[in-house]
Amino acid sequence: MEEIGLEEKFEIEKVKWEKTLEEMGLDKIWKKMVAITPFPGKTPMFAEVWFVMPFTRNFFREVGINPELWQRLKYENFVEWSYRVDRAVETSDRCMKEKIPKEEIYWTKNLCYLSHPPAYLCRPDVGKSSCVALYGKYATCEYVHVDDFTREVYWVNGYHNEDGIPVHRWTVGADENISKYFDAEDDVAFTQSTAEHTAPASRKELDERLDRRHLRTGIKIRDAPKKHWDPYDWGMAVRDVITDLRIESFPKWVHATLYMSCVSMISSTIAQSVLTSSEFFIYVYYGLNTTALGINYNLFSYVPLPPMIRVLIGLPQETFVKRMSQLFLGGYDAFHRYTCKEKKIPNLFKLKRYTFEHGQFFPHYKGIPPPMVIARAIPPSLQKINLKQFLETPPSKEFWEILESEARANRETGEIPPADETGRMYFLLDPSIEPLKAKDFPPMDFNEGQIWPFDITREKVEIMVEEGYDGSGRNIEYYSELANKKMGKK
Amino acid sequence: MPLIGTKKWFEATTKAWNSDPDNVKSMAEVQESILLVVDDPPIKGLREKVESDVIDPEILKRMEAENRAELILNIEDGQIKEFRFARPDDRPTVILSGKYEEFEKVGKGEAETVWQILDAKVKFKGVLPRFATYIDEYTKLWQIIIANTEVP
Numbered sequence: 001m002e003e004i005g006l007e008e009k010f011e012i013e014k015v016k017w018e019k020t021l022e023e024m025g026l027d028k029i030w031k032k033m034v035a036i037t038p039f040p041g042k043t044p045m046f047a048e049v050w051f052v053m054p055f056t057r058n059f060f061r062e063v064g065i066n067p068e069l070w071q072r073l074k075y076e077n078f079v080e081w082s083y084r085v086d087r088a089v090e091t092s093d094r095c096m097k098e099k100i101p102k103e104e105i106y107w108t109k110n111l112c113y114l115s116h117p118p119a120y121l122c123r124p125d126v127g128k129s130s131c132v133a134l135y136g137k138y139a140t141c142e143y144v145h146v147d148d149f150t151r152e153v154y155w156v157n158g159y160h161n162e163d164g165i166p167v168h169r170w171t172v173g174a175d176e177n178i179s180k181y182f183d184a185e186d187d188v189a190f191t192q193s194t195a196e197h198t199a200p201a202s203r204k205e206l207d208e209r210l211d212r213r214h215l216r217t218g219i220k221i222r223d224a225p226k227k228h229w230d231p232y233d234w235g236m237a238v239r240d241v242i243t244d245l246r247i248e249s250f251p252k253w254v255h256a257t258l259y260m261s262c263v264s265m266i267s268s269t270i271a272q273s274v275l276t277s278s279e280f281f282i283y284v285y286y287g288l289n290t291t292a293l294g295i296n297y298n299l300f301s302y303v304p305l306p307p308m309i310r311v312l313i314g315l316p317q318e319t320f321v322k323r324m325s326q327l328f329l330g331g332y333d334a335f336h337r338y339t340c341k342e343k344k345i346p347n348l349f350k351l352k353r354y355t356f357e358h359g360q361f362f363p364h365y366k367g368i369p370p371p372m373v374i375a376r377a378i379p380p381s382l383q384k385i386n387l388k389q390f391l392e393t394p395p396s397k398e399f400w401e402i403l404e405s406e407a408r409a410n411r412e413t414g415e416i417p418p419a420d421e422t423g424r425m426y427f428l429l430d431p432s433i434e435p436l437k438a439k440d441f442p443p444m445d446f447n448e449g450q451i452w453p454f455d456i457t458r459e460k461v462e463i464m465v466e467e468g469y470d471g472s473g474r475n476i477e478y479y480s481e482l483a484n485k486k487m488g489k490k
Numbered sequence: 491m492p493l494i495g496t497k498k499w500f501e502a503t504t505k506a507w508n509s510d511p512d513n514v515k516s517m518a519e520v521q522e523s524i525l526l527v528v529d530d531p532p533i534k535g536l537r538e539k540v541e542s543d544v545i546d547p548e549i550l551k552r553m554e555a556e557n558r559a560e561l562i563l564n565i566e567d568g569q570i571k572e573f574r575f576a577r578p579d580d581r582p583t584v585i586l587s588g589k590y591e592e593f594e595k596v597g598k599g600e601a602e603t604v605w606q607i608l609d610a611k612v613k614f615k616g617v618l619p620r621f622a623t624y625i626d627e628y629t630k631l632w633q634i635i636i637a638n639t640e641v642p
Contacts, residue, residue, distance in 0.1 A: 025622025032604040032625065057608055363610045406615075420618045425608070 006217070006227050013229035013297070024382060024420045026051060036060040038070035044148035045225075046264055046299060051425050052380050054362050055270055059354050069347065070265075074147070075181040076345040077269050078155050078174065081118060081143065082189065084339045085159055086196075088112035089166050092124035106332055106473035108449050113339070114166075115328075116141035116159070117261050119271045120280050121336060121449070122328035130327060131164035134306045138162060138256035140246060142172060144238050148264045151225040153210055153238065154178060157190075158261075160253055169197035170250070172242060173209030173221065183344070198249060212241050235260035235303030260303040263287075267299050273351050275360055277334045278371035278454070281321040286379060289313045292390070294383030294418055317390040321375035325454055332476065333371040333456070335441075337449030352446050356438050364426040367435025371454045378407065378428040380419050387414035396432040403428060434458050442471045453480040459487060491640040494532060495559065495575075496544040503638045504570045507631065516627050517568040522620070524563040525576055527587035531559040535642035549575050559590075563631075584616035596629060597636025603629045 004012075021027045021043075030047055034040045036056055050056040063069065091112040100110055105123060113119065114127025116135065135141065142158030155174035159166035171190050182190065182203065190199050191206060200206045210222040214237060219227050224237040239260045247254055263271070267287065274280040286292050287300035288309065302309065312320055325331055342349045359367045361377075369377070376391055376399075387395070387409065395403060403409035407416045407424050419425055440461045441450060450471030452461065460483045469479035492498035507513050533553055536545070553559050560576035576582075586593075592611040595601035603625055606612040614621060621628070 023619060025619035028622040028625065029604060032602065033608075035605075051608075423607075423614045423616050423618045423621065425618075426610070 006219075010227055010229050017229075017297075020382065021047065036065060038065045038067050039149050042149050044264075044266065045151060046148065046266065048293070048295060048382065049266060049270075049299065052427070053266075053270060054358075054360065055273065055351065055355070056266065058358070058362060059351050062354060063347065063350060070149075071177045072181065073269060073347055074145075074154060074265055075178050076340075076348050077265065077272060078145070078157070078178050079186060080272060080338055080340050080345055080348060081268075082157055082169070082171075084113040084118040085166050085169065086189075087339045088114045088118060088124075088127070092128060092165055095124040103475045103478070104473075106330065106451050106476050108334070108337065108451055108471075108473050111329075111334060111449075111451070111473070114164075116161075116259065117143050117263075117268075117271070119274075119284075120277050120324075120328060121334045123330065126328055126330075128164035131161060134308050135161065135164075135259060136257050137164075138253070139259060140170070140250075140253055140256050141259045141261060142170070142242055144234060144260055144262040145268055146225045146231075146234065146262065146264050148266050153222050153224060153234075154265075156210070156221065156238070156242065160250065160256065170246075171197065171199035171206070172245060173200065173212075174206045175210060175222070176203065176207045179203040179206055212245065214241050215244065216240075229297065231262040231264075231298045231301035232303060234262045235301045238262070239303055257304070259306075260301070262301045262303065264299075269348075269351075271300075273348060273355065274336055275352070275355050275368065276371065276374070277329060277336065278321050278325060278374040279360055280336065281324045282317060282374060282377060282379075284324070285313060285317050285320050291383070292317065292381070292385065293379055294381035294385065316388065316392055317377075318375045318392045321371075322454070325371070329451070331454050332451050332473075333454050335444065335450040335452075335471075338446055341447065349446060356444060356446075359435060361427050361429060365429050365435065367437050369429050370433055370436055370456050371452075373430050373433050373435075376430055378403065378416065380425050380427065381416070382420070383418050385416050385418075387416065396430055398432040399428075399430040402431060436461065441465075442469075444471075448472070451476060460484075463487065491638055493536065493539060493544075494639050494641055495536065495550070495553070496540055498544065499639065500573045503635050504573045506634045506638050507570050513627075513630065513634075514568040516630070517565060517624060520565050520568060520620075520624060520627075522565050522584050522616075523580065523582045524565065524584045524586065525580065525582035526559075526561040526563060526593075527585065528559045528561065528593060529587070529589045530557060531590045532641035533559070539642050546575070584614070584621065586612055586614055588612035593632055594636055597632040599633070603632070 030043055044050060092114055095110050104110060111121040112124055112127060114122050114124060114131060140160045142156055144153055145155050147154050155178055156172035158170055160168045160170060191202055193199055200209050211220045213220050219237060221238055221241050225234045228234050228237050239258060243258055246258060271280060271283055290299055312323060325333060338345060338348060359365060378390055407428055408422050409416045436458055440458055442465060444450060451473040463483040463486050464479045467479055467482055492502050531553060537550060562574055562576045562580050563570060564572040588611055592606055596603050596606055607614045
């Protein structure tokens with residue numbers, strides 16, 4: 001069979017995607033949603049996500065998204081990811097040296113983003129071993145970020161890891177729309193090389209590095225997503241170039257597996273700005289398991305995909321979220337924090353505050369869903385889905401009522417028709433457990449975060465707070481058990 | 491303008507839509523039975539202003555008790571064939587539900603149909619591609635309904 005060329009393959013995928021949008025009526029709706037696009041008239045890749053995520057639907061309208069703000073958000077997203085890992089290294093170093101008392105294991109000061117990408121919090125000891133389990137003893141993980149409108153790679157940055165701990169940050173490149181916002185701290189971090197990090201020597205070189213071409217195809221790093229449709233293919237295309245760069249710059253690391261983690265700006269910001277860890281885990285599930293959303297391409301990619309993740313995403317969503325929470329946070333649920341201060345990332349802080357006040361699934365769900373409700377969320381889907389993929393146990397009576405009336409779920413088969421047949425473009429969550437409210441919690445510092453039991457309810461939060469729990473994670477087990485006793489739970 | 495919910499109101503709205511060939515042409519391929527579930531309808535004082543022959547007393551009683559009006563708008567070949575209170579045996583193909591004031595905002599041009607739905611102020615249930623194709627026409631329909639509505 002004759003092999004088709006890259007451009008032809010891209011065009012086929014593009015036409016297929018546009019046809020899907022058209023058949024669903026989403027192309028017409030998108031044209032009416034000018035208030036949430038920084039570039040009216042252009043359709044971003046993964047437009048499906050823009051329709052359903054409150055982040056884009058509500059927050060972009062709230063702040064009045066525009067081209068300048070779009071670029072600024074890209075910068076804020078970049079620095080927050082980068083400094084998170086730097087901070088994680090410091091935290092894990094400290095925790096390895098100090099003997100952390102049992103009651104402080106889950107203290108938010110001891111939790112860190114020791115993951116790749118650094119999107120979920122974990123105990124330092126667990127993070128180290130899980131990183132080895134996921135990526136191997138020696139691994140270089142580079143994050144490749146792509147603009148949703150231009151399809152250009154605008155930064156590549158990552159870490160070399162030894163024994164599960166990042167030991168050296170490697171900034172491959174970042175375009176001038178990122179570096180124009182650099183402050184003095186960023187210039188040191190991303191345009192200078194030290195024992196801890198390596199970067200091109202100037203902003204100009206940082207940008208030019210993205211013009212490195214693939215030896216065989218001649219495609220620049222920057223342009224890979226313009227030639228390859230799927231994020232998995234972006235990773236494949238970029239990985240060869242990055243491999244060559246690694247051989248040039250770090251011959252001592254050639255033995256380590258090189259992972260590419262590829263994502264668009266919108267997906268990345270959603271992952272970075274989640275309110276809680278359980279929320280993050282459902283997005284990981286959807287990002288790597290897009291059939292859950294009825295999408296036939298990846299929203300995010302690991303290249304190569306760590307085998308353990310392949311196994312985990314085969315589980316039902318609820319099981320996946322619980323396993324991930326157990327694995328990385330001992331079964332607790334954390335309110336994620338930002339590493340950068342508000343002065344550096346003011347827009348991400350606005351987004352976090354908005355989400356905390358309204359809840360992640362506003363306006364269809366008012367408030368913050370408890371972790372066990374999030375784990376059982378039913379997403380909107382472009383294809384027929386089945387409840388079995390999402391739930392471990394049958395829905396509550398109240399949840400069934402909503403699933404039937406709003407999603408036309410079939411009680412006998414568990415099937416839920418696609419969005420085009422019902423018009424449902426939002427998540428459904430179990431109403432039998434009351435949503436949590438921002439005011440239920442002790443004052444929230446978004447640079448600290450909080451941590452709570454996975455089984456929290458408004459009642460349990462109230463009791464824990466009354467008994468003196470401050471959300472910090474210190475003595476969380478004691479306060480959780482005390483609340484359980486008071487609530488008559490075994 | 492006729493009072494909301496009266497026979498004259500249904501007739502006037504139907505006539506206003508059907509008498510404009512542009513309206514009919516714009517929805518010429520549409521065959522939908524639209525159920526409008528309107529919460530908080532402005533019916534306070536309606537009882538005092540209308541006679542029993544212009545509004546069914548049973549329906550008025552139910553509307554007052556439930557604080558909700560359920561209306562059926564049957565469109566065939568772009569024309570409103572029927573506009574009346576809903577009956578249990580109706581089989582709608584589209585359901586739009588929300589507070590009267592949210593429909594009114596669209597009718598008065600103060601809010602866009604697409605955002606009323608995405609913001610869950612008006613809930614839509616039906617075949618999305620068909621609705622998306624005629625979203626401007628639905629907006630026009632609300633405008634005509636609201637423009638022909640007098641509230642007590």
